[in-house]
Amino acid sequence: MTEDVQMNDSEPQxxxxxxxVGAPALSTLHHLKExxxxxxxxxxxxxxxxxxxxxxxxxxxxxxxxxxxxxxFLAFALPASSxxxxxxxxxxxxxxxxxxxxxxxxxxxxxxxxxxxxxIEIYCYLLVLIFLIDHKKYDEAKxxxxxxxxxxxxxxxxTVDVLASRLYFYYSYVYELTNSLAEIRGNLLALHRMATLxxxxxxxxxxxxxxLRNYLHYNLxxxxxxxxxxxxxxxxxxxxxxxxxxxxxxxxxTIQLEYTDAKESLLQAARKAPITACGFxxxxxxxxIIVRLLLGEIPERTVFMQKGxxxxxxxxxxxxNAVRVGDLELFRAVADKFASTFSADRTRNLIVRLRHNVxxxxxxxxxxxxxxxxxxxxxxxxxxxxxxxxxDAESIVAKxxxxxxxxxxxxxxxxWMVSKETGDVYSTNEPQIAFNSRIAFCLxxxxxxxxxxxxxxxxxxxxxxxxxxxxxxxxxxxxxxHMAEDDDDDF
Numbered sequence: 001m002t003e004d005v006q007m008n009d010s011e012p013q014x015x016x017x018x019x020x021v022g023a024p025a026l027s028t029l030h031h032l033k034e035x036x037x038x039x040x041x042x043x044x045x046x047x048x049x050x051x052x053x054x055x056x057x058x059x060x061x062x063x064x065x066x067x068x069x070x071x072x073f074l075a076f077a078l079p080a081s082s083x084x085x086x087x088x089x090x091x092x093x094x095x096x097x098x099x100x101x102x103x104x105x106x107x108x109x110x111x112x113x114x115x116x117x118x119x120i121e122i123y124c125y126l127l128v129l130i131f132l133i134d135h136k137k138y139d140e141a142k143x144x145x146x147x148x149x150x151x152x153x154x155x156x157x158x159t160v161d162v163l164a165s166r167l168y169f170y171y172s173y174v175y176e177l178t179n180s181l182a183e184i185r186g187n188l189l190a191l192h193r194m195a196t197l198x199x200x201x202x203x204x205x206x207x208x209x210x211x212l213r214n215y216l217h218y219n220l221x222x223x224x225x226x227x228x229x230x231x232x233x234x235x236x237x238x239x240x241x242x243x244x245x246x247x248x249x250x251x252x253x254t255i256q257l258e259y260t261d262a263k264e265s266l267l268q269a270a271r272k273a274p275i276t277a278c279g280f281x282x283x284x285x286x287x288x289i290i291v292r293l294l295l296g297e298i299p300e301r302t303v304f305m306q307k308g309x310x311x312x313x314x315x316x317x318x319x320x321n322a323v324r325v326g327d328l329e330l331f332r333a334v335a336d337k338f339a340s341t342f343s344a345d346r347t348r349n350l351i352v353r354l355r356h357n358v359x360x361x362x363x364x365x366x367x368x369x370x371x372x373x374x375x376x377x378x379x380x381x382x383x384x385x386x387x388x389x390x391x392d393a394e395s396i397v398a399k400x401x402x403x404x405x406x407x408x409x410x411x412x413x414x415x416w417m418v419s420k421e422t423g424d425v426y427s428t429n430e431p432q433i434a435f436n437s438r439i440a441f442c443l444x445x446x447x448x449x450x451x452x453x454x455x456x457x458x459x460x461x462x463x464x465x466x467x468x469x470x471x472x473x474x475x476x477x478x479x480x481x482h483m484a485e486d487d488d489d490d491f
Contacts, residue, residue, distance in 0.1 A: 028064050031057070032073040032127075036120055043119040043159050051119065051162045055126075062130060067093050070131050077120050084121050087147055088128050091140045118155050122163045125151065129170050138178050145171040149187065156198050165206040165238075172210040181214050188214060196232060204232065205241040212248040221255045228252065243273045247284055254291055254350065263291045278308045283345070285309060289316045290350045293357060298324050315341045323354060326362025328383045331355065359384075360400055367406040367419045375415045390415070 035054045042050025070092050078085040125148035132141035149171055152164050168191065175184050188211050195203035208231050215224035228249065246269035253262035270284035285303065292299050304310065304317040315338035322331040335342070335351055342348040362382050366373060378397065379389035386392045397417050400406045408419040425431070 028061060028066070028069045029072050029076075031061050032069065033076060035061075036073075036077050036123070039119050039123055040117060043117050046159055048159055048162055051159055054123070055162065055166060058127065058130075062134065065127075065131050065134070067131075070128060073127070074124055077124055082121075084124065084151070088124055088144070091128060091132065091144050093135075093137070118157060119159055119163065122148070122152065122155070122160055122167065126163055126167050126170070129167070129174070133170060133174055133177070138174055141170075141174045142178065145174055149191070153191075153194065158200075161200045161202050164200070165202045168203065168206050168210060172214070176213075176217070181217050185211070185214050192231075202237050202241075205238060205245070209241055209244045209248065212245070212252075216248060216251060221252055224248070225252050225256070239272060240274075243269045243277075243280070246272070247280070247287075250284075250287060250291070254287065254294075259291050259295045263288060263295060266291060282309050282312045285313065286316055286345055286347065289313070289320065290347050290354075293320060293323050293354055294350070296357060296360075319351065319354075323358050323361060326358055326360075326365050326382075328355070328358050328362065331358045359396055363396060363400050364406055367408050367417070370417075370419060372416050372418050375410075375417060378417060 035057050038050055038054045038057070042048065042054065071089060071094075074085060074088050074092070078088070125144065129141055129144045129148065132138075132144060145167075148167055152160070152167065155164075168188075172181070172184065172188065175181050188207055192204060192207040192211060195207055208228070211227055212224050215221070215227070246265045250262045250266035250269060253259070253265060266284050266288040270281050270288060273281050273284065285306070289299050289303065299320060304313045304320075306313075315334070318334045318338070319331070322334050331354070339348065342351055359382055363378070366378060366381055375390050375393045375397070379393040382393065382396075384392050394410065394412075394415075397406075397408070397410055401408055401410070406419070408417050410417055
């Protein structure tokens with residue numbers, strides 16, 4: 001980014017009669033031209049990392065984009081006689097051209113690129129699509145997305161894959177904003193098949209997540225699981241896409257009653273997500289809380305007190321408190337109070353499943369408190385509102401005894417539940433099992449951290465000088481900054 005600063009410093013000061021608003025347009029347009037030159041260099045040298053850097057630089061300019069900047073850049077990057085130029089300029093809204101004249105007349109450093117590069121053309125489609133979405137022009141954005149996807153189907157270049165993956169994301173996003181995701185499901189499946197044949201692994205990751213999101217949006221969990229189980233598997237290339245995949249996998253596993261696997265996937269997704277992705281992490285924690293309650297666990301209070309999540313997790317905190325106490329009446333009150341929130345989060349059906357856990361928790365508390373208690377008193381304490389509460393209480397107690405939730409017996413003749421004396425838990429295998437699971441968790445996290453580390457080639461053979469070390473540290477800082485910006489945009 002040092003070149004940007006030098007360019008701004010070397011630009012001539014505007015005349016007194018010139019409008020003061022001309023400078024931002026000049027800077028934004030020149031940044032776009034520089035990005036185009038970076039894409040050109042990446043295309044000619046076949047370096048995908050340059051293309052990735054170009055998109056990260058675009059994210060920094062996203063809020064500053066104006067229609068005049070986009071139009072001027074299209075005129076710079078695309079031949080006026082090309083089909084792409086005619087289509088894209090028709091989609092960009094027209095504005096007053098006085099400030100564009102200021103930019104064209106300014107004697108700034110000239111940047112030229114080679115016309116006809118597919119990477120530049122796809123980047124123009126992506127830039128216009130992002131601009132239209134940000135300005136809420138969804139009909140034009142849908143038209144732009146459809147045209148760009150049709151163009152992508154005719155390309156098979158590895159340097160286009162990074163831009164194509166972002167284009168797939170915004171293609172699905174604009175249709176989701178207009179509540180018409182079902183229209184593009186066939187196209188997404190065709191694109192995933194094409195990415196698989198082209199060995200475009202980043203595109204496969206992105207499209208698989210988009211298809212899973214498409215199916216889950218319409219509650220098609222069985223179809224989502226069939227697709228997920230048959231899709232090709234490979235090492236993740238993008239941390240953001242891997243986090244999304246884990247989240248969708250956790251939701252599928254939850255619906256399929258595989259709570260242990262669902263809990264692991266959801267917690268891993270929340271852990272791997274960037275700190276700045278607060279909304280994504282909130283959704284992961286909401287589902288993880290429900291899954292842990294369904295497993296009979298009570299989440300720690302610190303889960304609900306995380307920075308930036310406290311307000312959003314209040315309904316789930318009160319729900320957890322009701323389950324922990326085992327009060328069925330309080331559970332009903334919380335479920336009714338936050339019904340709209342649970343429906344918006346699509347967790348209402350899961351909360352209905354929690355009723356049995358609430359009853360079981362209350363029954364466990366009763367068995368600990370009383371050595372002997374009548375079934376009628378159990379029904380009263382559990383606040384069972386059925387036609388025959390004593391019979392229901394008896395069946396609930398019998399099932400809890402069979403599942404091992406409580407250690408007691410039923411005296412059917414007298415209608416009592418007789419609790420056995422509480423044994424020493426350390427005489428059982430439970431501490432060993434818990435300790436083993438914690439060790440396995442720590443080892444798994446260590447292995448993932450080692451796999452995620454990146455080392456330069458032959459780093460163990462070469463001894464770097466002080467100057468090379470400074471350059472390497474500077475490059476690492478720039479890379480960390482760009483990755484943080486990328487995380488902000490993706491989530």
